[in-house]
Amino acid sequence: MSGPGIEGGPLPRRNPELLDRYETEIERLVAARDERIRRLAGDDIKLHLHAPGGWVCIDDADEWPCDGAKERLTRQIPVRSERQQYMVKCWRQAVSDLGITDPDEERAMYTRFVAWTEEPRR
Numbered sequence: 001m002s003g004p005g006i007e008g009g010p011l012p013r014r015n016p017e018l019l020d021r022y023e024t025e026i027e028r029l030v031a032a033r034d035e036r037i038r039r040l041a042g043d044d045i046k047l048h049l050h051a052p053g054g055w056v057c058i059d060d061a062d063e064w065p066c067d068g069a070k071e072r073l074t075r076q077i078p079v080r081s082e083r084q085q086y087m088v089k090c091w092r093q094a095v096s097d098l099g100i101t102d103p104d105e106e107r108a109m110y111t112r113f114v115a116w117t118e119e120p121r122r
């Protein structure tokens with residue numbers, strides 16, 4: 001018989017298709033909420049979104065996610081694990097958009113995009 005044995009108790013694999021759908025759904029919800037906020041508040045509110053494909057904040061020109069974006073995302077996706085999931089997706093997209101192939105650079109991008117969503121170390 002092939003595949004992982006039960007000795008050692010391998011963790012069940014995640015279903016990548018399910019995970020993708022889940023991430024897409026979070027992304028859709030965040031976008032819908034951004035749109036609602038924009039409609040309600042007009043141009044007065046800063047959403048700290050990034051320019052499409054650019055990964056730079058359109059409000060303050062900082063590298064995305066800027067502090068404002070982190071604050072907004074924390075409000076909009078209050079469950080830490082979901083926020084992390086969302087940021088992992090953003091990280092993957094940014095690495096692809098910016099054509100990053102160097103593993104060190106990829107790791108640096110991970111720190112920039114995802115590390116702030118991780119559980120504080122004790």
Ligand SMILES: [Zn+2]
Pocket residue numbers: 048049057058059060061062066067068069
């Ligand atoms: Zn910003």
